[in-house]
Amino acid sequence: MSEREHRGSGGRPSRRDAQGRERNRGQGQRQQSRTAPSQRTRRADPARLVAFEVLRAVSSEDAYANLVLPARIRHHRLAGRDAAFATELAYGALRGRGTLDAVLARCVDRPLTQLDPAVLDALRLGAHQLLGMRVPPHAALDTTVGLVRAVVGAGPASLVNAVLRRVSERTLDGWLHELEADVADDTERDALRHAHPAWIVRALRQSLVAHGRPPAEIDELLEADNAAPVVNLVALPGLGSLAEALEDGAERGSLVDDSALSGGGDLGRWSSVRTGTLRIQDVGSQLVARAVASAPLAGKAAEDAAAHHERWLDLCAGPGGKAALLGALAAQRGATLLANEAAPHRADLVRQALRPVPGESWAVRLGDGRELGREQPAQFDRVIADVPCTGLGALRRRPESRWRRTPNDLAELGPLQRALLDSAIDATAPGGVVGYVTCSPHPAETTVVVQDALRRRSDVELLDAGEALDAVALRPLEAGHDGTAQLWPHVHATDAMFLALFRKLPSSDPSTSRSSTGAPTKES
Template sequence: MTDRRPNDPSRRNERGRERNRSGSRKFSTAAPSERTRRADPARLVAFEVLRAVSADDAYANLVLPGSIRKHRLGRQDAGFATELAYGALRGQGTYDAILGQCVDRPLDQLDPAVLDALRIGVHQLMAMRVPPHAALDQTVGLARAVIGAGPSSLINAVLRKVSRRPLAEWLDELVGGMEEPVRVSSLKFSHPEWIVRALRQSLVAHGRNVSEIDNLLQADNAAPEVNLVALPGIGTLDEVLQAGGRPGDLVEDSVVFAAGDVGRLESVRSGKVRVQDAGSQLVARALAAVELDSGGGKGESWLDLCAGPGGKAALLGAVAAQGGHVLVANEPAEHRAALVRQALDAVPSHVWTVRVDDGRTVGAAYPDGFDRILVDAPCTGLGALRRRPESRWRRKPADLVDLAPLQRGLLSEALDTVRPGGVVAYVTCSPHPAETTAVVQDCLRGRKDFSLLDAGAALDAVSITGALNAGHESTAQLWPHVHGTDAMFLALIRRSRH
């Protein structure tokens, strides 16, 4: 992502002439009151996203597309706005620590809109290749246009202080003398301390080394690549490949797409090719491919117990159609069940049914049970922080505790509902032991008719490399910094035939 967009208003004065062409002067000498009064539309979009997140508890990924449309940004400006908004949100912990050194009062005493404008300024200065004068002028201009003239001197003065050092020097100063490794990682990689602790614990729980933590945190701060899957037997990747996608190296029928908006591709609009993390593809395929103890064959029945919004249901539905099986996709929230129907639209309709129900009581309606059940349980999403830039600041340690009964209730219901010889996949997009291994252990306690299959081997069997090295003590854990996927957990549990 480069910030030097052609026709970047930050490089031009109000008459349209380029500013500071010689590069000899770092900042405009004009007083803030005489500088840009317009808001650059891309920066305005980023600001709107930050405001919606901090003032209305909105989700950045839901607000951003509407704001981009409202301000009619072209492709390049949309990319700039996305990087600015997501980067400022991800980096908030580090940026607030820097701002704390440059503002003469506690940050919570600033007008929240001014704080958001400052965060946008800091991200441009610290992490994007925006020339400092442009970052200052444009942030002050944005603030004047949307907040008013009042705070422009403060914003100008604070950003000037911030701009005096590059990020590495700020970090050295902030962590200098600090001995607690969790605090250091938290500051350097902009994660709350409790999440750093939780992820360290997660690495160890899944047989990895705690020294990997900084790489993992760093991976959370990078925008994930867009992965696409062609629904087997339904979609093809031809259009996506022609449009610049490159074949995915983890899982078959997948493509990594970095050539812009996938929504313009007909195969994506038709739902035959879908955006889906490679880790999600792998766990769904592993469940579909693993051997049953009952022989399997044609005519199996599959259940996706927590299906909304339907990503894995669509892939499972397509694979089920190929094998002559049927799929029930269950989701208790009606609006999310509607998304599941939409996701399954490209799959022949005789293959699937959508049920709107609490997954903890679904089994009673299916006395014959199911051969394969996916429990993609509601979780903290600690393994997908890179996708949801604000979620690390919103999640609380209590979420781990609050979700525990639901996760156990869902897995227990699946174990009660799977047929003898059948398999249950327990999946989360969190690596935390409280919502992964502990749930599996608790639910299997005293249930001698169930055994854990080798989930690492099952993932290898459906991967292109065949050597993901994700297994540990029969369960498997994928990682952003190792596999480039979300941190998906997989346990495969088979019910014995007798």
């Protein structure tokens, strides 16, 4: 550097050093930047940009991460380690939002609600890299600041840099130790440490007890919720094969036939996935669908089964995962499936899912499932009612849902769940079976609904759902309790699927007798 450059214009001593960085003003009041302005990252790293776009879609559009993420990965042409990094970063930041926000609140000089939502999402990504991933601190800071500078602006980038430097001063355990000092309640402490809303921690502890498990398992359950789930695959029986997945490193599933476990990546490159004969579906969903399809029938329904004239109903079929598996099983057994869905766009997804199944084996009905039992009474030998629920059993796969749900959802969903179960029973022929299914272990959505139906109705009896699950599983699951069955992430490595099986009893009312209709009629 020349003497003129060193002294600056007008002969005044320059504040820049030999590397071009500006010296501190005053007596050490400002920390020197680690890099020169010309060297600072000014672009968005593609993997981090994908994660950022997922968080923005979830926050601003109420989108589902599992639907947005694959599309953004394809859009930015990520593959291999970059795609895996984007997935871990996006899902980790969404799962850990409660804990990350508690840390960030200690590092920001204003309430988090006063921050630009895009800046807050970027801070969550940076904090998760610092506290929950094996990313070197300098890389986490530089790339997050570069992301914000590229997509938000230079001013917010300075704020993000300052806040993340404060976050990096402690490890996650160090922050938790500090934060927990202000928490007296064990539930609140579990909520903070495991990044779950406190009401969900209480609900899951109650659920363990309701389904015959020790409440002390709550830590294992919450940890399982936060573990990155393995991708579960199913080859449609009689139509699909696991060969392509196994050749690419997937492992055969240990719980149910035609299943495999994959490390993930772009599974759309497999031709079997593109044709729909190999599908992504949690093994818990596979098990409950197979249990309903295999439960013993009685009376007229058993006669239909022997003659290969069974009619099956999927009452709440969207988006079509169980419908595809049931349709394939029905085609193998000479049965027919009617898949009902109330929402038009979800009905389209059901049709797409069923496309690989022979067309004579299935039909889609667009309509309110609560009305189907009245419109088609006693017409079906097997009915599955996978009813809308809070989804507390799939928090590991839907990381944003834990922050969207509230206790009020339980009260709002209860009447719908009961009405759908009643419709399912009404639609079932004497001797037929009804599977009541939820992706939630909460007693308000599971055992309470079942007991209420048994009290109100004299035309059903409860079958042993645990025994039915074991009959289709490759090993004993020990999921049964009081006639119902509950799967768990920390026990079975599945979503927390609940199953109750009812058998329809004979009725003396001639209006409920089974008609002799044949295969279902296609509906647009």
